[in-house]
Amino acid sequence: MRRHLFIPLACLGLVPALNAKPDDAAIERGKAVYQSCIACHGPDGKGVKAGTLEMAPTLHGSYYLKSEKGYKALTALLLKGILKEDQKYVQAMLSLEAALDDQQIADLIAYVTSEFGGVPQAASAKTVAAHRASLKNVTSPYKRRNLTEMQMAENAPKLLSNTSYKLYRGKFEELPNFSQLTPIREGKFANDIISLKPFESFKEPFGLVVEADLTIPRDGSFRFRLTSDDGSALAINGETVVGNDGIHAEKTATLSEDLSEGHHTLKLLYFDAGGNRKLALGVNGPGLAGSIPIYLTDAKPAGKKEKSSNYDPIVLKPASPDAAMVQRTYFSDAGKNLPRAFAIALPGDQSVIWSAETLNVEALGKGGYLDASPHWNGRGSASKWIAEKKTGIFGGMALQTLATLDASWNELPTDSIAFAKDEPEPKEILTYSHLHPDFQFLGYSVDAKDFPTFRYEYKGSVITDSFGVAGDLKSPHIRRTVTFEKALPEDTFFRVSSEPVTPKEQANTFGTKSAITLVVEGGEVSNRPAGDALARIDGSQPLIIDYIWK
Amino acid sequence: MKHFLSSLLSIGFLSSALLADEPKQEDYYTITHLKAPEGAVIEGGGIELLPDGRVAVCTRRGEIWMLENPGAADGKAAKWSLFTNQLHEPLSIAYRDGWLYAVQRAELTRMKDTDGDGRANVYETVTDGWGSSINYHEYNFGTRFDDEGNLYTVLCLTGSSGKATNPFRGWSMRIDKDGTLHPWTSGIRSPGGIGFNKTKDVFYTDNQGLWNGSSSLKWLKEGSFQGNPNGNVWYELANKMTDGKFGPEPVFPPTGNDGVLLTEAMKNIEQLVPPAVVFPHKRIGNSPTGIETDHSTGKFGPFAGQVFVGEQTHSKIHRVFLEKVGEFYQGAVFPFMDGFRTGNIAVRISENGQLYTNGSNRGWGARGGKLFAMERVDWTGKTPFEIHEMRAKPDGFTLTFTKPVDPASVSEDTFSMEAFTYLYQKSYGSPEVEAVTPKVTVASIADDGKSLRLSVEPMTLGHVHALKVDGLTAKETKETLLNPEAYYTLNTIASE
Structure with missing residues (x-):
């Protein structure tokens, strides 16, 4: 229910300034x-x-x-x-x-x-x-x-007139009901420009209520941009149109509001709970200055787009040094898109990227885990995997029963379909991948310290894939244990690397081109001419793979 | 109606005498903040009520939180605990037989705590049969379970440009009790929520945008096409999955730059189902979200069986009256409450009549300027004077009221109406078009004062009929309507 308030025209300083004629x-x-x-x-x-x-x-x-x-x-x-x-x-x-x-x-x-x-x-x-x-x-x-x-x-027309403020003492967490509080100071802003300058000498946390008459030159949709540190809200004719409440660093809220030509009331609420202070309000719309905002404050609102590089990092880590952490997310790293990824943090500052599409390790990392800030800010793009060392040689489907030893290794199957956006006649070919019909991801469980065991089905056999650590307590390495519910078809292999490996002197130990040494037990490892390294498995015993950073 | 912030803003502009006469939202429904623990960022997501009295909340950050003591008068008595933080942007949760089901980005997952430490430790994939890319825009929402154990999802198109780059973007899907995925409808654009009405038909909210003139509440009739054709690329796959039973791809809608009226397009597009209730863009809100039917049989006030819908941009909750006239649903949206702390996403009403809502303003601004909030609405027990139902008649509408009206307050200016519609077009949104100003007269007032018959000339098929009421008062209390407006979408002219 909007109220229309009628304020005498003469109050509003509508008469444009007259230009003096040159002599x-x-x-x-x-x-x-x-x-x-x-x-x-x-x-x-x-x-x-x-x-x-x-x-x-x-x-x-x-x-x-x-x-x-x-x-x-x-x-x-x-x-x-x-x-x-x-x-x-x-x-x-x-x-x-x-x-x-x-x-x-x-x-x-x-x-x-x-x-x-x-x-x-x-x-x-x-x-x-x-x-x-x-x-x-x-x-x-x-x-x-x-x-x-x-x-x-x-x-541009002068939008504000009769601009006054009330200052309230108090440390607020959100905008309070100012009408129940008593202002400690009241005043007017010079030239009707809202400013925090009059309060610079006021060193305590405070609340502020600004009231003004707002003159809108033409009917239309007006876009208000409100930046504040900490909370603020803008109300027009008694209705909140932009909210930016709560304790926060400089943050911008933007909303459009349809306003009719003529007189409106504007109320701007603000509080500072300590730290930096900012209050900036801009508006653009019909009859103003095109795409240039008119500033109603002496400070300018922040620019149009939040940049993801400006987000404060939100670095995730396990609850304790001996615990793991599981995050389900989408990934785009090293040119590969993984929409169904798990990022697992393990002791020793190590991480595993495991895909519920390939049911396989896609990459390993050491030194840093996840920065969630891109995913937890704005509309939520992919989290950043911030490992200092990354290796990604383990892609492709986890296992396969080979008809011949030189058969190509399964990737995610793709299909194509003709398509046109907004048009009946197809114009482009849309290629998409789908899940592999030989596999079904079943889910996972975590133990008391969040170490995960993934489960999937391959040709009627349930396979588990667990991640933990082994070796030196101070500098543990990743241990992966793959178990098989029952016997697998003959000539079934597990892909331990998408690149050839080099056998080392120690038993079951293999060097790779990357920073990882593999120790594989439970399956004989051999390189194929196709260029990958496979472990032969029959389902009778677990396959244990240690990933050791060089 | 004035919410908290507005009330305080009004002071100084309005005389207190004027305020006293004005019905206020908080006299009838109160908002209690269920504050998150220090440091926690609980950006809701879905809400589920558990049999043990706890409330579960899923978040955009991939968590599920449990709330003990959620209904206590003092919001501070509610205690939060983390159930999981391992999910990928779950926006809906549902409980069945000891499991919590979450609609995540890439799958429907069920989970439980089997070791009793309060944290989920077993996660089972119920279905991962729909596609998923790394585009942020591919949001998914899901219902709870219907009586047969089905759960329905709506899958947002890829990207704000509105393509459908993987199956079944732009579709609604049904997941049956054994976890099998079935295509349900096509034509989805950008959903904000999905739920059932009182007869367990499935509805979702879609946001104004490409091929969508204004936001609306839409009926997900099985096999229907909801209007955005860019997901229709998956008809071939849908028919492959159903042995050809899903049905033929709809005729492509007109692609001209001028747009057409939906009523015209429907003549050629057999599967096209019109929005049940259009939420006129900017007039009532900008971004509708969660859908919830009041099953509290009167414990939440006089609106039992009606549908409540969240509104993200305006931080509101709307109320919807639905009726099936002829082949389609239609009905009216009424403003219900405003003044929430953030952009409302989920809405859930308990059987004891408490409404829970939560949300977030991240990425999409909201009037309630908080980054996130969980709030509870309680009915004070005092009945607001409201339009209860608005039913279409061949030549007008029947309004029923929550309290008898005062016939003496009715004059020829009490009721006024505008009617308009939107273009069905490939570009973003639509202006209001084909404006009509119908003549509204009061044909009769029931003896008990609880209903009133309006004659409306003309009744325009396909138009939103925006009703405004001015000066009508309740017989006993002399109060005016708390929300004197309604928007009725006329998909079918009633035959009686």
Whole structure:
């Protein structure tokens, strides 16, 4: 239920500031400066023809001569020039930064705005100097769009009036019911710009309520962007439109709200519970400055997109050094996408990436486990596997019954289907993988310290695949134990590596191209000409594989 | 209706006398925050009620939390404990025979604690038969079990561009009691929740976007097509799985840039089922989510059997009245409650009449600005003055009320209506189109004051009929309606 509040128009300062007309002397001086422009713009400001093209556009009707509230964009384009963005004009607008001083630019503005159908501007050298200073870091010519937005922002209506605040003492965890509290200070903001500056000397945690009248120039959808540290909320006409509550580091909330032309009430609630402080509110929408937000605060809201690189890492680790940890997630690492992955942390700062698609180890790591921040922020992309050492030579389906020893090793089967997005006639081929029909993942269990045992079925036999550690307690290695419910068909092999291995002096020990040495018991290991290493298994005894970092 | 924050914001703008006359949400329904333990980030997900009285909550971070003492008057009495943190973005959970079932990214998994330490240690794959990629957008939601032990899921399309890059993106699936996966419907875009109405038909919420003019509550009629054609690439596979019984692929909807009306498209697309209740975008909310039917037989107030739907962006819960008229469901959505702390995702009502809701504003902003929250709604026992039901008649609507109306408060301006619809088109969303301003007159008021017959001229097929009530009061208390608006989607003109 929205309330409409009627506030007398006169309160709201709706009358635009009137521009002072330039005096004749300034116009006369400006005409002299303009002589260096006539080669392209012509003595009459209508542009000079050059065959089918024009040297430069006519100045009559130019948006940049029609600023109601200032001449920043006009000054900016005179100082820096305009980029050549099309083939319509022979010339680009050149930078006059070095050629003209502040007074000359002021006089030129007075002349062109008065003479060529603009809003006459009594430009002052002082204002030009201020613009020149604020633009000193701009080193290239402007795009028209940027100039247009600059002028729109300058000419944007003043949205707030009667902007007042109430300051409350207190350490809050979330926005309190301020109406039950007593403010310790009340005041108004200078120029109706909301700011935390008046409270800089107030060193304690506090709450703040800002109230203002909001004048909306045109009906439409307005996008509010609220950044705060800690919590904040924005309400219009008594309805919360953007919430950003709770104790948090700088965080931005954005929401759109349909508003009608005219008068509304705005209420901005904020609290700081200690640490950094920030409160920034911007809005864009019809009748404002295009895609440029109008800032209602002296601070600017954070940029459009949160960057995943900006997330604070959320590093996961097992509950104790002798425990494991299991995380089910999707992975994209080393060029391989694993949508059905388990990331297992093991003692010794080791990790295993196990796939419920291949039922096999896809990769091993040492030194760091998972950073969940990409998955637990924003919309949730894949977690980052942050092991310092990674090796990924164990891919492919876990086991296979080979018809001949040189048969190719099973990968995930793929299918293709013709497809077109939003159209009836197929345009592209969509290739997708699906689960292997010889295998069915059954699930897993964890022991009291979260060490996992995976279960799957292969050709009617339930196989378990457990992960633990063995060896030196201070620097344990990964031990994998694979058990078989019953006898397997003849010529069944377990793939211990997708690359050839090198037998070592010690029994059952094999070197690999990566940083891992394998010790395999329970199955005779041999390299195949195809380039992988298989252990022959018959299901009568477990297969035990130790993965030892070199 | 004013929620907590709004109430305090209103002060200073409104006279206290005016406030006193205004019915307030908190007089009828209260919100209790069930605060997470220090340091825990419980971004809900689904909610399930366990036979031992605990509440289970699954989260976007892959956890399930157990909440003991969830219904105590003091929210601080509720105690949280972690049941698992090993799941992949589970958004729905269901309990059966000692197992908790979770709809994860890549599978339906059931789990239990067999060693009594309070943590799940056995996880069994019930089905992993749908596809899964590494695209964040492939969210899955699931129902609880129906009377035959089926559980239904809706699988979001891949990516916000709306492709279906693996089976069965953009489909609803049925998983039967033995874990077999069956295709159920096509045409899903971006679901926010799935659940049953009181007769155990399956409904889901879909969000405004590509091929979806406005968000809505949709009926997942078996074998139907829900409107987004990009998942139809999987018809071949669906028929392979069902020995050809699933049925032919729907005619592709018109792809022109101007869009068409759904009522027109339905003439050529046999399987297309219209949204049961459209939630007009921005008017009532932006992003509908969890679906829950009130089975508390009056313990949650006067709305037994009606459907409650979460709203993420506006941090609200809506109330829906459904009726089947002719072939399809249709009905009205009413505002119910606002002022929740975060973007509501799950909604669950216990048999003793307590509503639990949780959610998150991560990745998609919400008015309730908290990153996450779990909240409980209790009925105070005081009946709000509300439109109870809005039923379509051939030439208007019958409104029933929770309390008798005061006939003296009815004038010719009391009821007004706008009607409009949306385009069915490949581009994102739709403006409101084909606006009609029907003439609304009060044809009769029942003797008991509990119902009222509106004549509406014209009744426009396929249109949302937005009703506004101004000045109507309850006979005894003289209070005005807590929520004086309703949006009825007219899929079929009633014959009686």
